[in-house]
Amino acid sequence: MRRINSSELRIFIVDDNANHSTGIKQLLELQSGYNVVGISTNGEDAVKRLEGLDVDIILMDMNMPEVDGVSAIQQIVAKNENVNILALTGYDDPDLIFRAMKSGAKGYILKTMVTSQLTSAIEEVIAGKVYLPPALATKFFDEFHVKIAKQSRPDPQKQALLNYLTSREKEVLRLLTDGITYKGVADKLVISETTVKTHVNNIFQKLQVNDRTQAVLYAIRHGLVEPGAPLQQAV
16 A cells, blocks of 8 residues: 555545534644545535545544434445545444444544544554554444354354464454453463464464454454354463
């Protein structure tokens, strides 16, 4: 993915609160030099205006009248599956986080986190990563576990991907889905943190992902990890 200079980054904001949109625009342009190329006050207008418009990332409010954020994301992604969308909202509801990410958002951040985390969130998403602050990641994965528990067992062919991971790597991945830190994993498995990082790097390579969040998302989505399943004993 090409490196985008801050002055070249084109951002589109969708928020039914005009004052908030203006504040975000001023903050981004002042702190990071980003170029806000458009602001829309509702999902329907955003979908129309974004068709054919060249933008690098869309900041999408979730709670809007008529066409809400989730519906707008679905419509936008249907026309451009590679679009970068960062959900920006005041709600930390786990079901909303889950639906936004499932619809195609590449990240989710609360409006209360804007001043301290918005620039970092944008940079992560632009770099091809998934952005979820730790507190929201826990809520998202909890909801993911609930959704999966209600579904049928994973496809056997997808389950076969487990063969690419060693028993120890499965243990590490299972602990990562519980939101445990590398140090916490090391303590639980009685191994060094360096060894944990080696296992994590191997997991990344085998699953062809770039970071922890993507690994956990991939693992759960493809049935590599069953929420609540007991850990296997590793040798």
